[in-house]
Amino acid sequence: MKLIGGFGSPFVRRVAVSLNCLGLDWEQEAISAFDNPDPIRKYNPLVRVPTVVLDDGEALFESYAILDALDEIAGDAKRLTPASGVARRNVMRLTAAASGTMDKAVWAYYEGRFHPAEKVHEPWIEHNEEQVMGGLGYLDSCAAEAGQGWLAGGDRIGQADVSATVAIGFANRVRPNLGVLDKFSSLSAFAARCEAMDEFASVAP
Ligand SMILES: N[C@@H](CCC(=O)N[C@@H](CS)C(=O)NCC(=O)O)C(=O)O
Known part of the structure; x- marks a missing residue:
């Protein structure tokens, strides 16, 4: 494909x-x-x-x-989001926090990229950045709880891990002013562990 x-x-x-x-x-x-x-x-x-x-x-x-x-x-043996039940809802919630964070980082970034300087509305950028911090803060506490494991538990990587790792890396790249790697040290350590895997490293931004 x-x-x-x-x-x-x-x-x-x-x-x-x-x-x-x-x-x-x-x-x-x-x-x-x-x-x-x-x-x-x-x-x-x-x-x-x-x-x-x-x-x-x-x-x-x-x-x-x-x-x-x-x-x-x-197929079910490989799926990254469980097919049903509380396990599915947990992965979906974490993944939603990560994809919402991506949305908000994109919106903050696009405000400056697609508007002439005199039309950039700083309060709107700040509003989106606050939501980025909210999403990453939530994922950071989940990473702290997960320790050396996966964000939604289990014995292999899932969609929550993929999306959270991509989200913090992207936020760090497009909103360097936020200092997300330092502020969210558990999530940042978790993401560094994932980024070292071939599955991530072979598709670096
Ligand atoms: N909700 C969409 C967001 C996709 C998205 O925002 N893609 C951007 C690139 S990061 C894009 O194609 N932007 C062009 C546009 O929206 O005009 C998804 O999850 O696929």
Whole structure:
């Protein structure tokens, strides 16, 4: 299958890491939605990345929907989000905190990137940054509780681990002013452990 988008996008990257963890065959088409929208529009009416094109041409978009489909394709023994019950809800809650953090870091970043300087609204940036700190603070306390284990427990990596690791790395890159690695030392140590794995290192931003 084909994954469209660059690893600078946290949403693309969490899909790429997940593909690696699930052991699925894939290749990247590193197209930017802003610089080269037409090849993406062919598969995704929203013209956003990540967009995934399965081998038979079926298109998937929105990272949560892509991840859900990939878990199903890989099968129950490999899935990164449990199929049901409290275990599923726990992974979903942590993953939602991580993907919400990604959203908010992107919004804070886009405010400066896509507005002329005189139209940048600092209070809006600060509002989004506060939410980034809220999401990472929550994941940091979960990482402290997890110790050397995985964020949602269990004996192997899951989606909460993938998304939380990608989220703090992205927030650190686009909002260096927030000092997230120092402020959230448990999550930062957890993420460093994950980033050392091939599944992450091979898809570095
Ligand atoms: N909720 C979407 C967010 C995807 C997203 O924001 N992608 C950005 C790159 S980080 C993008 O394609 N931006 C182009 C645009 O929205 O116009 C997902 O989870 O897939």
